[in-house]
Amino acid sequence: MSLRWQYESVVTAFLENQLPRRELPEITVLGRSNVGKSSLINKLVGQKVARSSGTPGKTRSINFFRLKGKHPFYLVDLPGYGYSAVSQETRQGWKRLVDAYAARSAAVLHLHLVDFRHGFLKADEQLRAWLAHQEAPTVTVFTKADKIPRGKWKPLLASYYSGKEPAFVTSAESGVGVDELRLFLEDYVDLSLAGNGPEEE
């Protein structure tokens, strides 16, 4: 039997003053444009709640999906970075919004999504540097694993990644790795509520 989450609602923020009250543990989904953030969220939730698209830069707001497993929490879809075709002004707007988001610090965990075909690119290293300054830890989630034959997974993973923290290999297309990730996140929310989650305001 696999765990299910109940989808409750979404809060969309284009501007800082639209960010929701800091009330629940938040797990962020971060990564380059087109890496598959929205698609993975839809697969984790089990229904199409986030808009996904072949055009990079689709998600331009921060979307807070309120979900309920054992406890309620937010899965947070952040705008993809490293997409050069948007204007400088748009990019600065995103940065302001993401910085304002980070300053709220309700995140208990960050998921850094990385395309399994490409591994860590320059933009990922920049994100990593930013994440290193955040309070909550980061877990790497490789996406689009269906594009790589199974026999190549192990050496490929070893070539990208020698970290000791867990890394997940997933596909929103085939669903591989998604149940494991959902269980891990469920446990993580539980732990954060038992100990060091965000305090009531």
Ligand SMILES: Nc1nc2c(ncn2[C@@H]2O[C@H](COP(=O)(O)OP(=O)(O)OP(=O)(O)O)[C@@H](O)[C@H]2O)c(=O)[nH]1
């Ligand atoms: N084959 C395959 N394609 C995928 C997978 N996940 C996402 N895609 C495709 O990749 C494209 C981008 O997916 P999105 O989920 O919109 O990516 P995103 O990271 O949310 O993109 P932005 O919102 O633009 O930052 C879409 O065409 C998806 O169908 C996957 O696991 N396998």
Ligand SMILES: [Mg+2]
């Ligand atoms: Mg998206």
